[in-house]
Amino acid sequence: MLKNGRGPQAVALVSACVMVLMLAGAGYGATRPVVVLDPGHGGEDAGVTGSYGTREKDVALALALELKRQLGLSCDVRLTRESDRGVSVMRRVELANSFHGDLFVSLHAGGGLSRDANRIALFVQREPKGRATAPGRVEGWDGGHRPHIPESQALATVLQRPLALLAGYDGVDYSGVPLGVAKGAGMPAVLIEVGNLTNPREEGRLESPEHLRRVASAVAAGIEAFLQR
Numbered sequence: 001m002l003k004n005g006r007g008p009q010a011v012a013l014v015s016a017c018v019m020v021l022m023l024a025g026a027g028y029g030a031t032r033p034v035v036v037l038d039p040g041h042g043g044e045d046a047g048v049t050g051s052y053g054t055r056e057k058d059v060a061l062a063l064a065l066e067l068k069r070q071l072g073l074s075c076d077v078r079l080t081r082e083s084d085r086g087v088s089v090m091r092r093v094e095l096a097n098s099f100h101g102d103l104f105v106s107l108h109a110g111g112g113l114s115r116d117a118n119r120i121a122l123f124v125q126r127e128p129k130g131r132a133t134a135p136g137r138v139e140g141w142d143g144g145h146r147p148h149i150p151e152s153q154a155l156a157t158v159l160q161r162p163l164a165l166l167a168g169y170d171g172v173d174y175s176g177v178p179l180g181v182a183k184g185a186g187m188p189a190v191l192i193e194v195g196n197l198t199n200p201r202e203e204g205r206l207e208s209p210e211h212l213r214r215v216a217s218a219v220a221a222g223i224e225a226f227l228q229r
């Protein structure tokens with residue numbers, strides 16, 4: 001029963017809310033870009049373990065969860081793992097493809113072999129050598145990423161800028177390599193080594209939530225800049 005004439009206003013309010021929800025479902029929510037984050041290693045595969053016991057798989061997951069938090073409002077962020085469990089390389093790519101990702105970023109913190117390593121490294125799939133694929137030929141799993149290599153290179157270039165502004169690193173490298181985790185990925189794909197657990201001085205920094213927040217905001221800035229081009 002309606003009282004004091006407030007009933008129709010309440011109905012109008014409900015209608016406005018339903019309208020907003022409908023618009024969200026059909027518009028903004030449905031068109032957010034899909035960012036796939038891949039925390040490296042997991043489960044029995046710890047990745048690199050630092051001399052004080054910090055494990056790469058834990059750093060990668062903490063960074064991915066922080067990135068998801070930072071990008072969550074503007075992007076639909078999907079993770080290939082959200083807990084400490086093993087996922088095969090091929091499964092990571094299958095997940096990224098099933099999420100229909102607009103881009104794929106694999107996160108690692110093992111870094112260089114040297115105890116003095118103090119650089120950030122970006123890797124993309126190298127252009128395959130040899131004959132170009134004949135027109136019309138259906139490419140296999142290995143070739144599935146090939147058309148996206150130029151965009152992967154563009155993503156790495158855009159990511160390089162904010163990462164280079166992070167204090168405390170000696171610089172950012174970028175190279176093309178045979179990148180297993182990009183094979184078959186139907187989207188731009190980059191692997192980032194955000195630090196070097198092989199370097200004991202860097203190990204403490206990679207355990208710090210404050211440092212990971214700074215690294216995440218640099219990666220997030222690069223991802224957003226790439227998506228807004």
Ligand SMILES: [Zn+2]
Nearest residue numbers: 040047108110
């Ligand atoms: Zn790794």
